[in-house]
Amino acid sequence: MAHAVYIHIPFCTNKCHYCDFNSYIAQGQPVMDYLKALDLEMKKTLEIIPIKKVKTIFVGGGTPTVLSLQEMEYFLKSVKNHFQSWDQEIEFTMEANPGTVEIEKLQIMKDYGVNRLSMGVQAFQDGLLSYIGRIHNVRDVYQSVDNAHKVGFTNINIDLMIGLPNQTLSMVKESLDKAFELDLPHFSVYSLKVEENTLFHRLFERNQLPLPPEDDELNMYLMTIEQMEIHGYRQYEISNFAKKGFKSKHNITYWKNEDYYGFGAGAHGYLNGKRHMNLKGVVPYIEKIEKEQQLPRIEEHEVSIEEKKEDMLMLGLRLLEGVKIADYERIFGESIETKFGSQISELVDKGLLIKDEIGIRLTKKGLIYGNEVFAEFIS
Structure with missing residues (x-):
């Protein structure tokens, strides 16, 4: 919700x-x-x-x-x-x-x-x-x-x-x-x-x-x-x-990759497992709603489980507290190592991630090279 x-x-x-x-x-x-x-x-x-x-x-x-x-x-x-x-x-x-x-x-x-x-x-x-x-x-x-x-x-x-x-x-x-x-x-x-x-x-x-x-x-x-x-x-x-x-x-x-409503021209939203993007142009946006009486969607897709897993790490690692292992396991019913074990190990070896019993998070070096870290979690 x-x-x-x-x-x-x-x-x-x-x-x-x-x-x-x-x-x-x-x-x-x-x-x-x-x-x-x-x-x-x-x-x-x-x-x-x-x-x-x-x-x-x-x-x-x-x-x-x-x-x-x-x-x-x-x-x-x-x-x-x-x-x-x-x-x-x-x-x-x-x-x-x-x-x-x-x-x-x-x-x-x-x-x-x-x-x-x-x-x-x-x-x-x-x-x-x-x-x-x-x-x-x-x-x-x-x-x-x-x-x-x-x-x-x-x-x-x-x-x-x-x-x-x-x-x-x-x-x-x-x-x-x-x-x-x-x-x-x-x-x-x-x-x-x-x-x-x-x-x-x-x-x-x-x-x-x-x-x-x-x-x-x-x-x-x-x-x-x-x-x-x-x-x-x-x-x-x-x-x-x-x-x-x-x-x-x-x-x-x-x-934290939680749901949110997105309203307006070009806005993105994430609701009930679906991401959507609205029409960008002001006049097309108005006409879609006023004349056609339709929501102004240009794109909408169901987010797969695999995509949700990737999103959780790419977005969550932006926070200095990182991603908590317990949260990942509660949401997906599996160990974080099952999906991302090799990527995490490699990034830890490079000095870009810290992993402990609580979770994974960026190092100071990882903050600088965040995009390199995030890219590792995109399939």
Whole structure:
């Protein structure tokens, strides 16, 4: 039974140079028509697969806070209408970009139960922010955090990025220092991935993207881990660090391979043993629901037992606590060694995994070479 809900708002003020998410510049888009279609998708889905109690809601994008005050209120009222039974300690996260979170909008969000913000800050150098296509500057970051505090938000995450073009180790250190000064309970730090269909990929193909050397990027990550520990943030996942009691409950749902609803254009969901992906385009999404009166699925498949086993290790090993042997045996009725014994032994020998009587987990070296570890568990 799913207790987690993901909702996708695919609209942005602009497209960042590294972004391959399903997002569209909001100007000229049928935003309210989309929100009405989203309302109908939630209604139709819950008629088929009802939910008893919601523990986490995560609104991602795009930039959800690009919605106008009227659109935001319509959207959140819709969410509240469809998901009425909330866990007493619900985590309701909305992604936000600095510069799009004025006090009036934050107040509407808080009034409708949003209690966690995740802000895409990325860096604390105006020149670097401009180069990667962000519309905000460092001043906007401080203003947005201040606005959030004034409205009463205390559970705030900010995203930072490493391995950006022209970024140096000292620039990452400066960004971390300025982030720590904000005294927030959670940070996510991601390495740049040059994805296809982005401006950065086109520059990379032409050898015009000045990425830092691999050794520098590695040192950026290691320094991040060290600085987080010094400042009292516990690393609980490859890219995530939190003060006690502030881990992202919603993201842990993904890493533990648990069921979740996925609503909106391009959204993924995992319900009753089936994974699905929705249509990506805004207008096709709207038409599928409004005109054809059908769920906007582009793909749906039953997850086999073998795939579930692989998913449990690939996702679970992202967490520093790793995968517990007892959990694996309880779910699948067999020893973890039966399916993955040789892979685990090889990765232990390489110094990438630790195995004990409790479970398996990444070593410090394994954190750095996580993708190599995960690939070993794909058949």
